[in-house]
Amino acid sequence: MALRNAILATLLDGESSGYDLAKSFNASVANFWTATPQQLYRELDKMESQGLVAARVVEQRRRPTKRLFSLTDAGAAELAEFTTRAPKPTAIRDELLVQVQAIEAGDDKEVRCAVADKMAIAETKLKRFERLRERLLGESAEADFLATAPRVGPYLTLARGIAFEQENIRWCEMVLAVLDRRAGEERHG
Secondary structure, three states: OOHHHHHHHHHHHOOEEHHHHHHHHHHOHHHOOOOOHHHHHHHHHHHHHOOOEEEEEEOOOOOOOEEEEEEOHHHHHHHHHHHHOOOOOOOOOOHHHHHHHOOEOOEOHHHHHHHHHHHHHHHHHHHHHHHHHHHHHOOOOHHHHHHHOOOOHHHHHHHHHHHHHHHHHHHHHHHHHHHHHHHHHHHHO
16 A cells, blocks of 8 residues: 555545644554655655645744645545555564564563563553544444444544554563463473
């Protein structure tokens, strides 16, 4: 998937500055796609030159001039075409898994620390995603929201991000428990 498709999908929510788009990516899209602000600005410029987004300049007092981007008909058509394609299969590419794969008895201190760090990051992300879910739902029950919301895509991708981080936490707990048991057996064995 190209960054442009994630940007086009985000602009379905309406006009956005590059700065606000970067914040939006960090808050909602980050559970399935990451990009630095520099990557976003470069891609927005490219997309504007290709007619996929339109930009308008807004003069501000005491602040730099900003550009607000919106989806064009061509951008909406490209996004619609993208949604009809079969997605490519995904694969896990995680350096930590290679490190865990390479653990040898008694030589796991660094890997244990890396797994604990991954778990802490997943717990932080999970809390952020759960707060976002509460904001999206507002006063609605999930079933009501899913039945009546004008756009359910952001909620559904957020649900995937929540499940992903919950699984990361579960896996990290399992790895640490196994390593702890093995360390105890080695001391007593």
